[in-house]
Amino acid sequence: MARGRGSAALCLALGALLAVCLLVGAADAATHRVDWSFNADSWSRGKNFRAGDVLEFNYDPTLHNVVAVDAGxxxxxxxxxxxxxxxxxxxxxxxxxxxxxxxxxxxCGMGMKMAVTAN
Structure with missing residues (x-):
């Protein structure tokens, strides 16, 4: 029985460690306010992005939208x-x-599109 209790304690410890790692990763995420307009692709040039960062698109919804798409x-x-x-x-x-x-x-055809690479 002691062996089973040790396994449970190990699982709890590993779970707690995973939770801490996820929280630390989330704390490292940055928020970037996007200039969502024509020629938006130039906004992202020269900036560094990481997976988990948040892009904040602010725009007039009667004039624009944002669609997350694939390369094609x-x-x-x-x-x-x-x-x-x-x-x-x-x-x-x-x-x-x-x-x-x-x-x-x-x-989009007039340049209101953007590709962002996150490392």
Whole structure:
């Protein structure tokens, strides 16, 4: 029986350690306020992003939206991804390249799109 109790204590300790690691990682995440406008891709140039960072898109929802898309939809200005339209959207970056477009009124084709690489 003592062996079983030790295993449970070890599992609890490992669970607590995992929780602390996740909290520390979340505390390291940065929030970046995005200038969501035409030529938005220039906003991200020269900035460093990490997986878990949050992009805060602020815009007039009667004029724009934000759609998280894949590479094909980004380059083709297609909006089959997750659409946001509150005007104050917070999107957490995943590891790798994250693509965003505005799908309204041909805005993507006019340069309202952005690719952000998170390490």
């Amino acid at each position: 939809d980004y380059y083709g200005c297609r909006s089959s991804g997750t659409a946001y339209g509150s005007g104050s959207d917070r999107i957490t970056l995943g590891s790798g390249i994250n693509y965003f477009i505005c799908s309204l009124n041909g805005h």
